[in-house]
Amino acid sequence: MRLPLIGAIVGVYALLFGLTLLAPIAVGLWYGEPQWRHFLWPMLGSIGLGALLWLGGRHQARTLGVADGYLVVALFWILLSLLGAWPLHLGFGLAPVDALFESTSGVTTTGATVISGLDTLPRALLFYRQQLQWFGGMGLIVLGLAVMPLLGIGGMQLYRAEAPGPLKEEKLTPRLTQTARTLWALYLGLTLACALAYWLAGMTPFDALCHSLSTVSTGGFSTHDASIGYFASPAVETVAVCFMLLAAINFAVHYAAWSSREPMRYLRDAETRAFLALVFGCVLLIGVVLRLEGGYEGLDESLRDALFEVVSVVTSTGFGTVDFAHWPDFLPILLIYISFIGGCGGSTAGGIKVLRVLLMVKQGLLEIRQQIHPHALLPLRLGGRSVDPRLARSVWGFFALYLTTFALLTLLMIHAGLAPLDAFSAVATSLNNLGPGLGEVATSFATVSDLGKLIAVGAMLLGRLEVLTILVILSPAFWRR
Amino acid sequence: MRLPLIGAIVGVYALLFGLTLLAPIAVGLWYGEPQWRHFLWPMLGSIGLGALLWLGGRHQARTLGVADGYLVVALFWILLSLLGAWPLHLGFGLAPVDALFESTSGVTTTGATVISGLDTLPRALLFYRQQLQWFGGMGLIVLGLAVMPLLGIGGMQLYRAEAPGPLKEEKLTPRLTQTARTLWALYLGLTLACALAYWLAGMTPFDALCHSLSTVSTGGFSTHDASIGYFASPAVETVAVCFMLLAAINFAVHYAAWSSREPMRYLRDAETRAFLALVFGCVLLIGVVLRLEGGYEGLDESLRDALFEVVSVVTSTGFGTVDFAHWPDFLPILLIYISFIGGCGGSTAGGIKVLRVLLMVKQGLLEIRQQIHPHALLPLRLGGRSVDPRLARSVWGFFALYLTTFALLTLLMIHAGLAPLDAFSAVATSLNNLGPGLGEVATSFATVSDLGKLIAVGAMLLGRLEVLTILVILSPAFWRR
Ligand SMILES: [K+]
Ligand SMILES: [K+]
DSSP: HHHHHHHHHHHHHHHHHHHHHHHHHHHHHHTGGGGGGGHHHHHHHHHHHHHHHHHHHTTTOOOTTTTHOOOOOOOHHHHHHHHHHHIIIIIIIOOHHHHHHHHHHHHOOOOOSSSOOOGSSSSHHHHHHHHHHHHHHHHHHHHHHHHHHHHTOOOHHHHHOOOOOOOSSOSSSSSSHHHHHHHHHHHHHHHHHHHHHHTTTOOHHHHHHHHHHHHHOOOOOOSTTTTTGGGGOOOHHHHHHHHHHHHHOOOOHHHHHHHHHHHHHHHHSSSHHHHHHHHHHHHHHHHHHHHSSSOOOHHHHHHHHHHHHHHHHHTTTTSSSSGGGGHHHHHHHHHHHHHHSSSSSSSOOOSSSSSHHHHHHHHHHHHHHHSSSSOOOOOOEEETEEEOOHHHHHHHHHHHHHHHHHHHHHHHHTTTTTOOOHHHHHHHHHHTTTOOOGGGGSSSTTOOOOHHHHHHHHHHHHHHHHTHHHHHHSSSHHHHO | OHHHHHHHHHHHHHHHHHHTTTTHHHHHHHTGGGGGGHHHHHHHHHHHHHHHHHHHTTTOSSSOOHHHHHHHHHHHHHHHHHHHHHHHIITOOOOOHHHHHHHHHHTTTTOOSOOGGGGSSSSHHHHHHHHHHHHHHHHHHHHHHHHHHHHHHHHHHHHHHHHOOOTTOOSSSSSHHHHHHHHHHHHHHHHHHHHHHHTTTOOOOHHHHHHHHHHHHHOOSSOOOOGGGGGGOHHHHHHHHHHHHHHTTTTHHHHHHHHHHHHTTHHHHHHHHHHHHHHHHHHHHHHHHHHSSSOOOOHHHHHHHHHHHHHHTTTTOOOSOOGGGGOOTTHHHHHHHHHHOSSSSSSSOOSOOOOHHEEEEEEEEHHHHHHHSSSSSSOOOOEEEOOOHHHHHHHHHHHHHHHHHHHHHHHHHTTOOHHHHHHHHHHHHHTTOOOOGGGGSSSEEEEEHHHHHHHHHHHHHHHTTTTTHHHHHHHHHHHHH
């Protein structure tokens, strides 16, 4: 354990976080809102804290152990959630637990909220919430990866602990720094394109920018209580659907398709194909059920709402145009199920990830074939190639941990006072970084007890770090090293 | 496909089923109940149908293909459910769907019911329900295995498709017929010991016999609406707890312990150890929560109820002394979770089985260690030995299929009109062959729609055959052979 070095790295991130607060300050000044001052102390405090930590540890060895990376990442996300809550509590007067909930929900790109009356809030605050999601989306960590080497610290261990998706060893380019910069360039490019598209579709420049930040990060915060439903615009919905889908596809696939200028690369990727098939299969099923039982006049209208909500849920964005919690029949539960699948690995989406679910389903189907041919050697295949048994094993282990975490947190959430179904959906929506749930937590966590909010905070962090990072640092084996 | 041969084998089972109806007829005659006649036509019909099928196919080749076994077993269980419903519908006047539900719930040892007012029913009918569970428990199939060779038909393929538990290739004795006879001797011995113990604990001889049939089969039917609670006797509860636990331990472990006269053999088996640890861990947790929040006066009383309900649920028996659906806090949901684990493989219990869950949990913990030592080769171990990767893979495949089946059936059950939480528990209790659920299905399925009852019937059969057998015969690959 190299605690001072770990502190120094976390310090750099705190410093970077402090600098990002310049943006909401600028927004407040631009719109002449006195609340820009609420960000001043948090900015100076974060920068000061970061500088202190950095100065304390910078003379230490410059290499992290494999396992140290997990501690850095976990500490960083916890610190980020706390620093993010600072202006919300001391500046805007949210209760401590509420501020922590809102901040964690932001940086983990969950997008659940305890605030109502968004439409009347100062723009500096609205922008700040959106920005939390954007930085959380690709992860300040990856930003740090691009910066750290400038400071002389290698970061592969951070990438292992942080990057979402099962293929952690997969890098876009040979050099890690280059990878991080490429990821951020893609992320920034997508965000600018999204903002421009929203503006062309009729949003104000402010709304367009704000919603692009929470679309590309699959965060789901909005500047309006009615979320995307506020705009009542097919054009806006189309833009949202397109960019939510793009944000939930593996960024390595984006890179391959764009750098080679071959759009067919998307369809050559087995995970992307499965993801799109899942989306359109669910849209069709849900569109038909909505038409038959949801009081819709025509299939075109029911398909439109089905498309938006399925994409919003499967990408774990959580934008709403209608309230799926009040849809008929099994639809609310089906949408909660879908949120467990989530987007593709290596994207900003939450959930178990399509690739892992695909491998589990394939193993299930293989097991059926194995029964019919008990002595055959049937390899698990994906996209025409055999799957490395070690990757497959890690997927199954992950699956077991994810489900166990979900089951235990649901029991805790019931203990915190929620009805069983509400607790089930509250944990699912937090762990999968989705946002909206069912029943009591359909639109807001405001009425949930403090204990319940803290459990949700834990679930959001567990989900954002794909369970393993937190479980690793909680394991006795980690501290026994 | 050798359809006439398959028909002949299924015919033998139908004939055997017909012969078992002599027992409720004898009970009716003994107690002077005119309802003994209700079993006459079903008996003659089953025997006649069986004989016809047998005569039609007996001249065919005497060897079954690997996959044919699945068809025999699936057809047999479906036919058994239908034949079992015959006296209930035509004799006792239950609606067709209710009769099918009650019959399937019996033979699959689920123990959910649509009948109320048990205490006033004719004893012939009460005995018949208990007997359905007993034959279903070890499986008429295994009985058939002991008989078939006399008729010149080999049966290993049936054993593969039918025997519960992940270690299907594990045989007690080298010869299959011998294995089947040994299993039945153990089963019969346990049943007689259980009946004797119930009688000594104060039950009437009739109740003692009836409850031994549904205890050793982990079926859970009772002759009283209040189930085991009717007796309000610590002695009766103790007997029930002991024999439920025994019935949920792998019969191969029983055989090893008893044939070698070494009781420590039980604790040398990793699955049995995990099973007992699970039971006593849950009893302690639930006992404490009940004492704190359930209005109990002392820990001894709360532990007593916790012990009975945990054992009843984890062994998938479903007897009740109290109604756990109305326990406080997270306890009802925890008990539904426990029912997914179920008993040990190779026992009469339902659920996923302890061994499979243990392997999943171990793989999860291994994955955490793998993160800390990313380049180490960490084998999955159980009881000091490495687990065969093919066994491990089949466990993960099974897990995926079981969960997917559960998730899809829950959606269907909501479609059939149940509230989401009730649907969740109704499918869980059917698929895990438990019996009682939550809410609307806490004590009876009487108010569930016909569609809901049919979904439950499907779930019970899927659960009893451990999902795979049914999925195999539904797969295109099966029919393409
Ligand atoms: K989200
Ligand atoms: K049962």
